[in-house]
Amino acid sequence: MTIGVCYFPEHWPRERWERDVEEMAAAGIEYVRMAEFSWAVLEPERGEFDFEWLDEAVELVGDHGMQAVLCTPTATPPKWLVDERPEILQEEPDGTVREHGSRRHYCFNSRSYREETERIVTKLADRYADDPHVAGWQTDNEFGCHRTVRCYCDDCADAFRAWLAEKYGSIEALNEAWGNAFWSQRYTAFEEVDPPGPTPAEHHPSRLLDYARFSSDSVVDYNRLHVDLLRERNPDWFVTHNFMGRFPTLDAYAVSEDLDLVSWDSYPTGFVQDRLEGEPTPDQLRAGDPDQVGMDHDLYRSALGRPFWVMEQQPGDVNWPPHCPQPGEGAMRLWAHHATGHGADAVLYFRWRRCLEGQEQYHAGLRNGDGSPDRGYHDAAQAAEELATIGDVDHVDAPVALLFDYDDLWALDEQPHAPDFDYWSLLEAFYGALRARGVQVDVVHPSADLAGYDAVVAPALHLVTADLADRLTAYVEAGGELLLGPRTGVKDAYNKLRPAPQPGPLADLVGATVDQHESLPPQIETRVRRAGDPDDTYAFRTWAEWLDADAASPLLTYAGDGVASGRTAAVRNAVGDGSAVYCGVWPAADLADDLVRPLLERAGVSHSDRLPDGLRVCERGGWTWVTNFSSGRYRIAAGDVSWLVGDATVEAFDVAVADDGIVDGLSVDRL
Amino acid sequence: MTIGVCYFPEHWPRERWERDVEEMAAAGIEYVRMAEFSWAVLEPERGEFDFEWLDEAVELVGDHGMQAVLCTPTATPPKWLVDERPEILQEEPDGTVREHGSRRHYCFNSRSYREETERIVTKLADRYADDPHVAGWQTDNEFGCHRTVRCYCDDCADAFRAWLAEKYGSIEALNEAWGNAFWSQRYTAFEEVDPPGPTPAEHHPSRLLDYARFSSDSVVDYNRLHVDLLRERNPDWFVTHNFMGRFPTLDAYAVSEDLDLVSWDSYPTGFVQDRLEGEPTPDQLRAGDPDQVGMDHDLYRSALGRPFWVMEQQPGDVNWPPHCPQPGEGAMRLWAHHATGHGADAVLYFRWRRCLEGQEQYHAGLRNGDGSPDRGYHDAAQAAEELATIGDVDHVDAPVALLFDYDDLWALDEQPHAPDFDYWSLLEAFYGALRARGVQVDVVHPSADLAGYDAVVAPALHLVTADLADRLTAYVEAGGELLLGPRTGVKDAYNKLRPAPQPGPLADLVGATVDQHESLPPQIETRVRRAGDPDDTYAFRTWAEWLDADAASPLLTYAGDGVASGRTAAVRNAVGDGSAVYCGVWPAADLADDLVRPLLERAGVSHSDRLPDGLRVCERGGWTWVTNFSSGRYRIAAGDVSWLVGDATVEAFDVAVADDGIVDGLSVDRL
Amino acid sequence: MTIGVCYFPEHWPRERWERDVEEMAAAGIEYVRMAEFSWAVLEPERGEFDFEWLDEAVELVGDHGMQAVLCTPTATPPKWLVDERPEILQEEPDGTVREHGSRRHYCFNSRSYREETERIVTKLADRYADDPHVAGWQTDNEFGCHRTVRCYCDDCADAFRAWLAEKYGSIEALNEAWGNAFWSQRYTAFEEVDPPGPTPAEHHPSRLLDYARFSSDSVVDYNRLHVDLLRERNPDWFVTHNFMGRFPTLDAYAVSEDLDLVSWDSYPTGFVQDRLEGEPTPDQLRAGDPDQVGMDHDLYRSALGRPFWVMEQQPGDVNWPPHCPQPGEGAMRLWAHHATGHGADAVLYFRWRRCLEGQEQYHAGLRNGDGSPDRGYHDAAQAAEELATIGDVDHVDAPVALLFDYDDLWALDEQPHAPDFDYWSLLEAFYGALRARGVQVDVVHPSADLAGYDAVVAPALHLVTADLADRLTAYVEAGGELLLGPRTGVKDAYNKLRPAPQPGPLADLVGATVDQHESLPPQIETRVRRAGDPDDTYAFRTWAEWLDADAASPLLTYAGDGVASGRTAAVRNAVGDGSAVYCGVWPAADLADDLVRPLLERAGVSHSDRLPDGLRVCERGGWTWVTNFSSGRYRIAAGDVSWLVGDATVEAFDVAVADDGIVDGLSVDRL
């Protein structure tokens, strides 16, 4: 329950450092992240190292009672290195080289760059192996940012072929697994398989999915190189990586297996502008969307099943979204509490001070360019004080699991079959309904142990193996409550259709099969009605499946007089001590609530009344955070409550923290 | 009047083939197209051929009383061939190579690929030269799909120069013909002329038009290579090619001259989404636009002036448009009847069974992935039964010709001078008005013999030679009724303006000239009024010409108080026994009807009342098809009629077939 | 006060020339521009020159009492030259070569092309050095058109490094000036600095700004090469260049320093479509926007502080905007008067006759393709007659300066931080308010001598040096009235932030600093209220700064109940004998007027009532032009006035010219 900051001493006159560090400590800051992007300062010319400035900065941090988190500086190879070994650069599918001049221009599979990485990381790790002020390390920075997970260079081509040979053993096995009879795509040798370049028509989806997996695996390997070198020097260091929000091309579960701590970079008002469908509302422009941010908190918390860090927390306005509105009053404090409620143990603001040079001049810091406090500084200091008062809190104990699989994301991204079919948005349709009922949610991989969850929600379990089907069946038979969304069970692990109708190996569990699917633009009416109830209709969007119920009971049928009218849209099937619901449409908010509420009731999960947009509650370790991402004022009705922060009246962009779990039956009135 | 299907036995276990073929025969299918895209299966490695599987499949088809249509498999050269002879690959204008991994990656002018083509086609033709079950061949597949008609590789550069040298004889003649004094574009030798690559500003329109012609001619040549090899082996085979809908870069008239049979691939609900202006209506999403599909039927019927085939008929939902809505109930049957009414003798559904692998997994077949019947199967079987009952029907005898010229399309595509100036859409503005009056229309090249037509409509006869002007004048003088649209007679055959005002050599026939043209965005009011009638106004769009009437009588003048107010927008000129109407605007539907109806009356062409959108009638060989592409219900009033299929009440997406010609005076009531 | 025309004799039969030239003279034309783009005609093969045709054309022009303006034909190197020396071609950032086939395909830094330029210019200058009919020269044509100022070839890379070495002296100085500690961007040698190519993320803004400056300087150098060669041959010739409208990448002030006369190419109805935000109104489609065109007139007039020419005046419909509407009745005459009112001494229509070949066939001329007069001819002849009657007029004497700096434009273009932040549009927000009060405006560089101006308006003085701050302070102290807009004083000359809060070195003059900035999309309400007046609110857009007033008095505060509510949006500070207003928002029209009107009153600048959109007045040398760019009819109330052209009732798209200065107190009634 603490606060930190990201600091770039190399951008500031050395005579200023001491005052900066003093002011950090005065704000209650405990962690200072440094050395990111500093390669050219650490090694101005090949073999000529300058660590002295970093030594001094670490020393200063330690002297003021704080701890340093250092970064391997590999996200920005210097120009001298690029000129000497240009083969390290990434390539676009058409062969265009990604040049020096910004960041992340190196290829994860470059043999040369792995050598250089080993050299600089070893040098740094050796230097600080015994430094008492260095708590741990961040590897590189935001792997894959700027669409750099997937490279198409010759090193990648070689590595891809080796990855395929390792996976499939023989080219015949690959041809069979992918289904290469289609369009004469059979290969006679692994050497024939290229990265997917420019082609007249679309690529083979199985080839694309394996390229996505291979590319993600390349980053996993590259990260492990850092981790191993650091652990070897000092096994007491924690090693983390700072992931990104709603990031589509890198499997965070897989990278996390090599980490001690998962962290991510949270920019709420940026994400609502560039990673959320539709136009953001004025409130979202001022504070972001709590479910968008919350789902990432939950994903990264669940990756290792323990508290995570926000390694970069938005400190004010930021430079990279389309617009840079000022956050609402108190929003920077709100975000720290919200993260803590979702399971963060530390929130580091990015950055200490607005940078006067380079690409991020229009990115706020806690302090202004002249060193004076900016809006975020006051918010951060207040959050630090409040979180210190709360002290240590237990890990979040979520009763519901949401299944999230990068393979499904990649497969659906390649074949959305509707312009607005976005895997993240579909997940949020279900996640938001859970969160609007105050329920904590683990966002876990389908391979996770589900036994401890009262309910499991899988919005789009697209690639399903027989083994996964067996595990889900056992979960339900043992009393679990399962909710499945559209496009479930469509494909095998190689991104091929099965002959059997959807949901394939889950058909028995679901008690129904999919007869037809369709995707629909807005000009076609998309409503379903509750089975047996002609008047009660709900909106859905984008995707619709016509179900043939077998053992299952219909829950929803299609309304209107179109071609789908009267066909079944959702079913429920009681199996063993539990039940499975299959919803063949992408539910709008009212329908999602009408699916989630009975699920929670059947599963015996405590939940609140339906909360208004923007207001969210989180129980964690006997505390409850009420976070208001809206400009509305709300009164919380939750019985006799003791508030450690705020009170039952929650102002715009404000927070209240109760020292009890108060979600069950909680209701809210707008003032 | 029959039904067929496209089948890929190589995608399925051999033990399943017999049952598949039995079920085809049971549905009344008579033709089975096979071997498309099968090169890598037929020749897994260079020189190692495997025909045995195809032998067996053909045999099975024949054994069940059906006939096979085979395809030359050249649309998908295998990877081993691409790696061995990479020079066969197409290039983008900027030199980017179109790689292996989808289809159509070869260059039509590649000398290497012509060798390879000759090798594989010869091998196949030899193999089946005496097979009694092979009725004919389809060359390649959908020439030019995925924007592949135009390639920019070195082979193409050489071929272009040779094509120019052949056409112009001397570089001086080319400089003169194109008008290369402009912007210092004179060449001193044919070797200096490149394919049109990336340039700072737009290209010379005459160079672009010749590159479009050359590129189309390259495909004509390449197709002829197939045809000649096949005919040499067995002159009894028919040879066809499957063209595409509304396809802009390949001259289907020119390719067809080498064919015995013209066929095309019809996907009504796909085309309304990606080839029709504006948002499709819900009805169009369910069944397509009958005029969009009908104009292609008429184009391909007219190309050789005899019945055509639909080689691929949409069987249900398809994968490639933005959305994949389910077709309306019965739509797959509707389309087969509609095609037949427009002159098709066979309709082959694509494909037999949903493919489990590769790029088209989200494309329905008549059968599901597990082999069970899908929606299209029932429709196809019903259509087969009904069409068999009807039996053979004479060729369509259309009273009206619509002039369509790829040269005009290319020239206007290069210089639209309005973002929404689309040649196809302009054609449809006139074509739709004819079809809404129940008139059959031949879509013919301007060089066609027009003597047999009662009326000729030329919506945009942009490039006009003196010879064409003479022929049209003779046609009118002999009593023909001619309707010309905007942008007529603007250019010579080299895409240059003439000094004389538009319509150039047609000015005498029209009795008027164009003083000014303009293109207009929607914020400017675009209405015309009937000459002499201040109240009766009609909307137009996009393009307006101000006419100076000479011999002609004004028909329309511009309404409003803008700069064009009162100027003449359309004229009629009586010449000899006929008359010519020149309409200088792009008419909206009411105006188009008001131009077409009097034309039909003057020409003595039988026609119906104006039909509602979506409902269309076709007379063919003494039968009349009433096809309802809408969700409305209609009653047909047409006197005493005997209905072979359906009756006078036509339900949503339904069909009725009368055993008489009933268009004259037919009217329709919405129920 | 005269009229001219652009003529391409090489496009027409020689037997026609004499008649063309006679008809020019008959229309009152005095100048004929020729030889643009004529290289391939002048030198059909290397070393084989043909000047005879041009000799004859010049002679004809002279014989009819007119003067020739010749052009260096370098905008279109012929294909033989390109094939011989392909290294002259421009390159895109990704290495794509800009090929022959349109125009402007050469690189300004190409050593080869400079040799070729010297060769052809010398040849031409020698040929006409003693010709009495050649008045002067235009260098090349529209430098930079089609985004060609910035090239990325190897010659440019070398030249850029030399330019940087010259500017910074040492790489350490460059690293310091740009701030290359950020993201490890330090260089160890100038050889390491490349043109900005494709990178994963955005480029360093300081590097981009210097590349923009370097690129513009390259054109300045290249132009000087022409100028020096021409002056050497005949110092009596004037040398000009024809700039473009609203052109963003070339510093016209810098190029102009080497010229005798500044000219530009004015296409009002084209510019409203492709260079103005939002949808043009019907009136704008018919005549353009007088402020958009006027600001360019004023910019190019101010570049040398003397009368300019319109070297190309739109003659009717043009080919390159999205649509080509016909100009309103009389618009071509209107534009000539409007230019003259803004300070033009000559207006040359482009072109004499519609070209029958090449890329500009859809571009009108004064004469049709058959040589008959087109709409523009009548307008041009009338304008010629009227302007001849008026005779010589003194230079415009503008009381207000608008500061315009290409460095600011480039810096803000690189970092707009709002999708609709456009430097030109922000300038026009203030410029339009001045022009709507009938005030003449010089558009000058911040380094200009400001002493003579009653008021100075600087809408976005983004990069501010201490020296500029001192000069502005001195200006105000001496009684000047200064109005500053948002984003002023943010950056230093290297595109880096200063530590001090905005407006940096102007903070004392302004008496306030900027606490926060934000950019806002339309869904957030953007209104300010007059300080102390709760009811009087004004709309703003896009950008907002929250000011901390120190010595200054608040003028505006933010309205509404959002995060900015009540914060200061604009201030005024009295300093010495003048005052400075800082407006932190982008004002909509009402607010801009409410800032400008008091400024004019404080500064004692004569002005009219607020004029309606489209109607504008210009005083010049004792005359007043009233120009109506709208379809409305207006009556001018301005006391007792003698009208030389028209009268006090100004019809749609009409002009009136009074022989007195009548702006002070002028008002207008719509009829």
Ligand SMILES: [Mg+2]
């Ligand atoms: Mg409170």
Ligand SMILES: [Mg+2]
């Ligand atoms: Mg019926």
Ligand SMILES: [Mg+2]
């Ligand atoms: Mg008047």
Ligand SMILES: [Zn+2]
């Ligand atoms: Zn790579």
Ligand SMILES: [Zn+2]
């Ligand atoms: Zn080619």
Ligand SMILES: [Zn+2]
């Ligand atoms: Zn260059």
